[in-house]
Amino acid sequence: MLRWRSLLFISLLPTLAHAAQVDVMTSGGFTAAYQILGPKWAQATGNTLHTELGPSMGQAPQAIPNRLARGEHADVVIMVGYALDELIKQGKVQPGSRVELADSRIGVAVKDGAAVPDISSEAAFKAALLNARSVGYSDSASGVYIEQQLFKKLGIEEQLKGRARMIPRLPVAGEVASGEVELGMQQVAELLPVKGAHFVGKIPESLQSVTRYAAGIPVGAQHPEQARKLLEYLASPSALGTVQGTGLDPVSP
Incomplete structure (x- = not known):
């Protein structure tokens, strides 16, 4: 060194x-x-x-x-x-x-102390989204993919209407930490630094947008x-x- x-x-x-x-x-x-x-x-x-x-x-x-x-x-x-x-x-x-x-890959975060959902498979990840009271995602590349493609791939676009929203400018994990959003998705590097949010893991590779x-x-x-x-x-x-x-x-x- x-x-x-x-x-x-x-x-x-x-x-x-x-x-x-x-x-x-x-x-x-x-x-x-x-x-x-x-x-x-x-x-x-x-x-x-x-x-x-x-x-x-x-x-x-x-x-x-x-x-x-x-x-x-x-x-x-x-x-x-x-x-x-x-x-x-x-x-x-x-x-x-x-x-x-x-x-950069997309990850999932929940509030510190909250139940940690299983996102290890497509089916488990889909269930986690459907079970969440609210879902947030960024207004940048990962969020555009989530809104326009991911929900459609999982066939849950209609079910999430009213519960899923794009979060402009602010770190998604910050909204998770404050309790404004129950389950947040953003690129892993943007989730990890935020205190008060627990990084669950990356979404399944078959659903990833790199x-x-x-x-x-x-x-x-x-x-x-x-x-x-x-x-x-x-x-x-x-x-x-x-x-x-x-x-x-x-x-x-």
């Missing part, structure tokens, strides 16, 4: 001479990993990070595409892969700057070289342990 840190420091010496504030926009699923890795990179390089949080898509003013559309500045955007691809198509993110970061997280450099970035080095670090083998520790999976081939 000491040898790796020494090599990292030596490799980044040129960057130390050109330290800058790197402006980052990041969305939910990769945020926990970024909040650990970002400060390590900043300390090693002498750069500073200014971070804005927001979903990868949707109508919320905080959503990354909406921030960029308003002219907010960013050197790095970290978001759902297909939403990043759309920004590249629109000419808002530099072609060729895309870096693959991690895959979300790829990726990052890129917006057109007009003021510090593209520092941005590129940050992305290289976030995607490096040395960052993988931290990424997995926050509930994300390595990038699938």
Whole structure:
């Protein structure tokens, strides 16, 4: 570990001479990993990070595409892969700057102390949803899949009307912890950090929607070289342990 840190420091010496504030926009699923890795990179390089949080898509003013559309500045955007691809198509993110970061799966949470449902099979998971007084899911990639596809796959779309709702902006597990929602679903990395919510597990793999997280450099970035080095670090083998520790999976081939 000491040898790796020494090599990292030596490799980044040129960057130390050109330290800058790197402006980052990041969305939910990769945020926990970024909040650990970002400060390590900043300390090693002498750069500073200014971070804005927001979903990868949707109508919320905080959503990354909406921030960029308003002219907010960013050197790095970290978001759902297909939403990043759309920004590249629109000419808002530099072609060729895309870096693959991690895959994210959907999990389930209930309030601490509540009965823990069985979600080990499709049948058990379906029963857990039907037995819940209320079900919540995010307004980002996982929630769109849940609302538009998952409930239909299970054949329970009609049964859940009035009991299942999309939760804009707020962490789903936070609503679970407060008792506003009995059973919450969101990407695992977004469920794990929330106190007061118990992580039950991932939904069955046969029902999963795997979300790829990726990052890129917006057109007009003021510090593209520092941005590129940050992305290289976030995607490096040395960052993988931290990424997995926050509930994300390595990038699938």
